[in-house]
Amino acid sequence: MTHPPRFDVPGGETAKVSIIDSTMRLSGLPVSSLLEPPLEGFDILPPITTWSFLVESSTGKKALFDLVCVEMLTESGCDIYVQANVADILEENGVQPAEINSIIWSHHHFDHIGDVSTFPASTELIVGPGFKDAFCPGYPANPTSPIREVDLRGRSLREINFESDLVLGPFKAFDFFGDGSFYLLNTPGHAIGHLSGLARTTTGPDTFIVMGGDLCHHGGELRPSQYFPLPPSLSNHLSLSDSLRSRLSSCPGSKVLNDLNVKRGRTASEPFFDPVLVFNKEQAIKTIHEAQRAEAQDNIFCLFAHDMSILGVVDMFPETANNWKAKGWKEKTFWKFLNELEVAVTANVNDSVGL
Template sequence: MTSQSSVGVGGHLFPVPPGAVANFWIVDTTGTIEGLGADHLVKPSLPTFHTFPKVPSWSFLIETTVSGKTRRVLFDLGVPKDVYAMPPVVSGRLKTYGWVVEVPKTTAEVLVESAGGEGGGLQLEDIEAVVWSHWHWDHQGDVQPFPPTTDLIVGPGFSKAFLPAYPAGPQSPIRQTDLDGRRLREIDFDNTPTVQVGQIRALDYFGDGSFYLLDTPGHAIGHLGGLVRTTSNPDTFAFLGGDLTHHGGELRPSKHLSLSSAVASIAAEHSSEGLGTVTLQSLETLQTSRGRAVDQAFFDPVLTSDFDEALRTIARAQDADAQDNVWFVAAHDDTITGVVDLYPKRANGWKARGWREKTMWTFLRDFRGALQGGQCPGHLTLSEGALVLGIDINQPGNDATLNSLPANLSQNFVPLTANVSHEQTWHDALRLSREKFSAVPDTVVNCAGYVHLGADAHAVPEDDFDRVWQVNVKPLYLTVKVVVPCWISGKVAGHVINIGSIGSRRPRASTIWYTASKGALDTATEGLAGAYAKDRIRFNIVRPSFGNTPMAPRVLGKVDSAFTEEDEAGRAKRLATLPLGRLCEPEDVANMTAFLASDEARYITGAGFNVDGGRYVS
């Protein structure tokens, strides 16, 4: 049927007919999915963004009073508690993906256990209907706990595509036990009176304009969206997107919501989240380098039943997303975690609380590596675009680095003269990085080193021994104490690269305490890699051999002086231990470090790399 026309109140891009207000809750179903590959859901690919963060599964409770009767519906149920008890066509596929799916409670359990307060002592029989935004496993949840009086509402084409349900239909992804004894209501937008909300056909579910079911095809057969009127005078709305998008980058930017607004939002809301040195130019470059227009969303969807239809639906949703009185919330939106109030607290006050502004561009944190250059191939070096904060205990050392850089690169290097074995240095470094780069570093290279003078182990002075461990080991401890918690709270996939020594594998009696300290780095690197892998934080170690560095004279027994001709015999003796026939150069270590910091090494953690010219195997 043709839709009814009406005067819109939602804004010029997304007009909505006038109506009543519904109470609105966001329900944490407790279900999470971890390990989703980005290329499984979005395209074109983006450097450094290969895996989604752990994603939640939200459910939404809508309540209104019509003719004195309180009515309630649930929009989506999240992930079933036992996903591997789903029909074989679903459970068999899930076993091949390697995802980590955790569901401590059913949505029904959450609703009943958390009822009270603003939730109003809810009972399951108070729910008149459950709406599946679509039929995918991570939205079906567990319907069985709800009484037979709770209807199940699905989108167009559901019955033709998926009934009979399993087991009568062996290829159906739907469980017959979810349908037994309850009414299945399939929405038919073609033969039911509808209204227009923006460019989207909608069914006024309660008949009072408080909640609309939206015709949002493309992602899956019968995909439904929802629109809840959360306040009036002025009208505000929550747009329930289901799986219309899986990532904010499928929706933004758009012709109506520019990258300039992203830059402004990051400055206002996300300066402490480690989003990188985000400028309008860096965002535009990220787009154009991938063949995207600057006013085009970062991604297109991959998982669709009709790709072209999915793009059209997203374009219609972008009209709503650009209105400051509409808040778009997808079913697996991890950016709202820790920001919004959850059931049993109502979410009607989202606009007054600023949740839209606080979460709209948070998804850019997934692009940190690409925006900063810190984890892109070859971008560790200043010459290839990295932003570097260098800590040196000696001012001349920082001055020498700064003076050696061409003018176009010196602006990307921030020196800090301080002692890396002091905790305050690391706090100062984070503060300075935020001030200069608007982000915390995503890679730490612990390369400070000190070696005691060659001597029998029992003859090394105590202060020399202490300094070896203060300089060589303590910076790693302080990295873990100060930087790692910052990465965890900001969901930064950080990386620590320790510069060890092949001496830890081939110890020499004359430098035993030095090589012991480097051995401690080996042990710590492996242990820390295991401890923090769950947080997407990697630890690796590079072990160079004796080389042309400022430490080389000291290794040969000299004190703070350069090589002279008399020292060539000592250098030649060391050279003879290296099968490749030359000393290790700083560039050899830098190249390995650059590789480990790059996206190509994203699957490497807890590993040690000998950059030793074959010394270890000789």
């Protein structure tokens, strides 16, 4: 295990952070559309969602990080269903759409931009570097644009340029509220202008939540790492079947999983997967390595948009996520993604235990 470099963040105020279950569920997505190299037995991803985040500054300014499309779609054999608009979820819990000062799009994909028309024109849109050149004007003036002209009409569209000298850990950063409570991070690779967020959730001591957007799609793109090798025992982290748990009793689960990595041309300290759905793969992998440095800090809880490992563990909106560390959410969710690899582990366990 390598000790991670420092990840210094200047002092500042605390932001109020809530995780919103957008109610989106996408099922039937082939693993190969997002992750490589292949892992025998792990062919279809379990149903996934897109989390949205409500972030409120010390002065009451409110921002949403990511929205979600509200249509039922079927694309390439995948079913996508969304039960409610994020605007409706907010309103049902006492937050009016007009109270939202800013909507931050981590990037331009449909499952993140949502339906901006459900918010008034007074709500500004925030995007990352290069977004305007690539996608403006919107559709139909630009037939290939993923955004609509009507959504931008009368609405401020602000592009973050990261021209200041502010750097948090390895990331160029922008102090969004100006009080040190919430920073936007430049995390390129997955898409043009991809943004992440870092919110201060407590002070004395400082703790933070990273909203990673699509810097990765699965925990196996981040873990294991040089900072976080696989734990010797998996029993405290996984919900393995009784038969597999029994068969692993004579062999450390970490050895089985390390063997899986090595057989696929990777090392034991590398994540199981690399990203596939990327604008620039070299940048995307570099960003993932930088995110590993962030999550190696015990006071940072990294969440990405489709991380289903947190479901059933963390408190959802209207509750806040500020006490994540005291509630042990990071430890409870960090290795949960390995449950999805059980079929692949079963296929390889005989070799590892010498059966």
